Amino acid sequence: MHYDFSLPAFSARFIPVWRRNFLVWKKLAGSSILGNIADPMIALVAFGYGLGSLLPQVGGVPYIQFLAAGTVCMSTMNAATFESLYSAFSRMHVQRTWDGIMNAPVALEDVVLGELTWAASKAFLSGLAIMIVVWILGLAGGPQSVLVLGVVVLIGLAFSAIGLVVNALARAYDTFTYYFTLVVTPMAFLSGVFFPVQQLPGWLQIVAQLLPLSHAIAMARPLLLGQWPAQPLLHVAVLLLYAAVFAYIAIVLTRKRLLT
Amino acid sequence: MMNAPTENLRPSGAAAADAAPALDVRDLAKSYGDTGVVNGLSFSIPRGTCFGLLGPNGAGKTTTLRMCLGLVEPDGGSISLLGHAVPKEAREARIRVGVVPQQDNIDPDFTVEENLLVYARYFGMRTAEAARRVPYLLEFANLESKRDARIQTLSGGMKRRLTLARALVNDPDLVFLDEPTTGLDPQARHLIWERLRRLMGEGKTLLLTTHFMDEAERLCDQLAIIDHGRKIAEGSPRELVETHIEPEVVEVYGDGAVRWMQGLGERAQQLASRIETSGETVFCYTRDPAPLLDDLAHRHDLRYMKRLANLEDVFIKMTGRELRD
Numbered sequence: 001m002h003y004d005f006s007l008p009a010f011s012a013r014f015i016p017v018w019r020r021n022f023l024v025w026k027k028l029a030g031s032s033i034l035g036n037i038a039d040p041m042i043a044l045v046a047f048g049y050g051l052g053s054l055l056p057q058v059g060g061v062p063y064i065q066f067l068a069a070g071t072v073c074m075s076t077m078n079a080a081t082f083e084s085l086y087s088a089f090s091r092m093h094v095q096r097t098w099d100g101i102m103n104a105p106v107a108l109e110d111v112v113l114g115e116l117t118w119a120a121s122k123a124f125l126s127g128l129a130i131m132i133v134v135w136i137l138g139l140a141g142g143p144q145s146v147l148v149l150g151v152v153v154l155i156g157l158a159f160s161a162i163g164l165v166v167n168a169l170a171r172a173y174d175t176f177t178y179y180f181t182l183v184v185t186p187m188a189f190l191s192g193v194f195f196p197v198q199q200l201p202g203w204l205q206i207v208a209q210l211l212p213l214s215h216a217i218a219m220a221r222p223l224l225l226g227q228w229p230a231q232p233l234l235h236v237a238v239l240l241l242y243a244a245v246f247a248y249i250a251i252v253l254t255r256k257r258l259l260t
Numbered sequence: 261m262m263n264a265p266t267e268n269l270r271p272s273g274a275a276a277a278d279a280a281p282a283l284d285v286r287d288l289a290k291s292y293g294d295t296g297v298v299n300g301l302s303f304s305i306p307r308g309t310c311f312g313l314l315g316p317n318g319a320g321k322t323t324t325l326r327m328c329l330g331l332v333e334p335d336g337g338s339i340s341l342l343g344h345a346v347p348k349e350a351r352e353a354r355i356r357v358g359v360v361p362q363q364d365n366i367d368p369d370f371t372v373e374e375n376l377l378v379y380a381r382y383f384g385m386r387t388a389e390a391a392r393r394v395p396y397l398l399e400f401a402n403l404e405s406k407r408d409a410r411i412q413t414l415s416g417g418m419k420r421r422l423t424l425a426r427a428l429v430n431d432p433d434l435v436f437l438d439e440p441t442t443g444l445d446p447q448a449r450h451l452i453w454e455r456l457r458r459l460m461g462e463g464k465t466l467l468l469t470t471h472f473m474d475e476a477e478r479l480c481d482q483l484a485i486i487d488h489g490r491k492i493a494e495g496s497p498r499e500l501v502e503t504h505i506e507p508e509v510v511e512v513y514g515d516g517a518v519r520w521m522q523g524l525g526e527r528a529q530q531l532a533s534r535i536e537t538s539g540e541t542v543f544c545y546t547r548d549p550a551p552l553l554d555d556l557a558h559r560h561d562l563r564y565m566k567r568l569a570n571l572e573d574v575f576i577k578m579t580g581r582e583l584r585d
Contacts, residue, residue: 004333011351016381023378024369096365102331103359104382104430105351259331260292 004255008109008248017101017114018121021087025122036122037129040075044068044130047194059196061225068139069221070193072130072148076155077213080123081184084163085176088115092167098258108259112251116164120156127152134224142226151220154239158212161246168253192217212242280343282307282434282465283328288337290323290489297323298489300337305482307433310456310466312476312483314575316584320489321469322362325436328467329354342433355383358427362438364419366411372398372422373407376429383430393429400455401425417448424455434465441475453478473572487579497571505569505577506533506545510552512564513541520562531555538581545569 025032048064058066091097098111131148134140166179190204191197191213197205208214215235222229229235283305290298298320305311313321326332328339330350339346344353367375376397380390398404401421406414414422420440427435437456441449456466456479470476476483477497484494493500501507510532512520521528521535521542528535531552532544544552549566556564 013382013384016378016384019381020367020378023374027369095368096363097367099361100365100367100379100426101382103329103354103361104379105354105384106382107351259333 003252004259005252008113008251009107010113011107011110013106014110014114014117017106017111018118020097020101021091021115021118022121033125033129036075036079036126037133040071040078040126040130041133044071044133059221064137065139065141065225066221067194068130068134069148069224070188070217072127072134072152072224073155073191073213073216073220074188074193075130076123076127076152077159077184077188077216079126080119080156080159081163081180083119083122084115084160085167085170085179086173088119088164088167089170089173089176091115092254092258093170102258108255109251112164112247112254116157116160116247116250119160119163120153123156123160124149124152127155140224140226144223144226144228147223148220151216151223151239154236154243155213155216157243158216158239158246161243161250162212164250165246165253168250168257187211187213190214192221212239215239279307281305281340282342283311283467284338284340285324285328286338288324288327288339289335290320290327290332291335296489298327298334301486301489301491302337303484303491303494305434305465305467307465308460308463309481310460310468310479312480313467313469313486314471314473314476314483315469315486316471316579318584319487319579321486322438323489324486325438325467325469329357329359329436355430356433358430358432358435360420360423360427360435360437360440362442364423366419366422366426368411371408371410372403372414375411375422376426379426380429385430390429393431397425397428400428400458402451415448417444417451420444420448420452421455424452428459432464434467435459437466437468439470440468441470441472449475473570473575477571485575485578492578493574500574501569501571504574506547507569508546508549508566509569509573510544510546510549510556510564510566511541512544512556512562514561514563515540516559516561517542520559536576536581543573545573 044064044067048067052063052067055063101111102108128149131145135145166175170176188194190200190208191211192208193213197208197214200208215238219229219232219235281304285304286302288298288301289296301320301324303311313324315321323332327334328341328346330347330353333347341350341353342356344350346353367378370378373394376394377387377390380393381387398407401424403418403422403425406418411419424440441452444452453475460466466479468476468479480497482494482496483500484491486492493504495503517540518537521537524531532546534545536543546552553566556562
């Protein structure tokens with residue numbers, strides 16, 4: 001069986017696909033926002049203050065301030081991943097919503113792009129909500145902290161794209177448990193969410209350098225504390241590259257799955 | 261594009277039939293691995309007519325439809341859909357096409373009305389434009405009272421009608437119907453048929469796949485029987501019955517039917533031109549049923565009935581009696 005590697009020809013028809021998901025979300029927005037935010041917020045406050053009171057300063061700041069950037073990035077990653085796995089899989093495989101959409105003049109790449117931008121939008125809301133809590137608790141260090149929201153956008157795009165690749169390969173919801181336990185959770189531990197990457201053994205630090213989440217945190221942490229990251233262009237480029245490459249792979253694999 | 265409501269007069273089927281065909285398929289081929297699913301299929305649908313694609317399960321009907329919509333790339337052949345080359349210009353062609361898929365894929369997260377409005381946006385229609393069309397679509401689908409109903413509360417027939425209404429949001433010229441009445445009760449089927457005839461009255465072109473022969477006989481102007489991805493017969497339902505099969509059938513059934521047939525011996529050829537058995541039933545195809553009925557009149561242990569040959573007899577003759585799974 002052959003794959004169709006042709007470059008995607010996106011059109012503005014991805015917008016109605018995005019909007020479809022937005023309309024459904026709007027119906028249940030209240031409970032959805034609460035569920036998205038309660039969990040990371042409780043973790044931030046409990047670990048930050050509870051565990052933080054036992055710790056000396058981490059990375060030169062109180063632990064809760066250190067943890068804040070990690071929590072923003074991790075919950076953005078989780079929100080993008082959940083939406084591009086479970087929710088997208090329901091629409092693609094269980095409800096066959098994508099099949100219906102593709103009978104209209106909407107191409108597969110528009111459906112995938114609509115889902116990608118939607119998952120990234122939902123992830124943005126998650127990151128934004130945590131940032132609001134960060135600002136309210138006075139954990140942010142300066143005006144640069146607003147730019148963390150830009151990092152949140154990049155995390156959303158990168159992890160939605162990666163999630164849609166997993167979605168295209170999934171046989172059932174069970175597949176996603178593996179992805180979370182084998183990829184997402186280890187990535188959080190290796191990328192500096194809970195402790196500085198410098199604490200890892202040397203070879204693991206090299207691995208961490210390749211992970212999109214560590215690039216996101218390497219930007220978000222100084223910005224949140226009111227400082228400038230050392231290599232912003234590198235981090236932005238890595239996250240955009242992850243988003244673009246995985247979006248392309250997701251389209252090729254989804255074509256194979258739905259259009260043969 | 262869709263400003264005019266469909267209540268407007270459209271050209272009648274006969275007048276529009278002179279124009280270029282709505283769908284023209286030439287030498288279409290598709291294989292998966294070594295298995296040829298569609299093997300050199302050609303057919304053409306004049307505008308304003310209903311064309312039926314008939315075949316047993318696995319004959320290649322759905323694959324053919326998906327290729328015509330540009331969703332599966334053919335290995336060979338050409339497709340012209342409403343003047344657009346497919347798959348190259350499939351997106352443009354689909355602007356004027358409606359699709360009723362085999363499996364309902366109505367959006368379960370929306371109400372009846374929301375389903376129509378959301379689907380209209382995939383065609384680039386504005387909300388106001390789509391909203392103007394909703395009353396007509398709800399009336400067409402007989403779902404006026406279900407406007408705000410959740411999808412989970414609809415019966416199978418209602419869901420099917422909503423799928424049909426959804427296929428009409430863009431006021432299409434051509435509607436693809438993939439087994440539109442499978443799984444419906446007789447009342448629900450008759451309502452769908454009535455609506456499909458109404459669409460034909462409005463000058464729309466229909467492409468229908470089905471394995472209900474009565475459905476094909478009622479609705480189709482022309483039909484093709486396909487099996488193993490090849491066309492094995494084509495014509496109007498009446499032509500197919502006249503050309504391919506004896507006009508009358510006597511069905512003999514019950515415990516003794518097969519033994520009775522075996523007992524006929526030499527006489528069988530005089531009584532019927534063709535005799536087939538399927539399980540406990542013997543089908544005798546004939547031009548003159550009188551001698552056969554005389555013979556049967558003396559047999560009080562057998563049950564039988566005489567009827568006119570129909571499309572199903574043609575279909576069975578051409579595709580065989582063995583089960584397809």
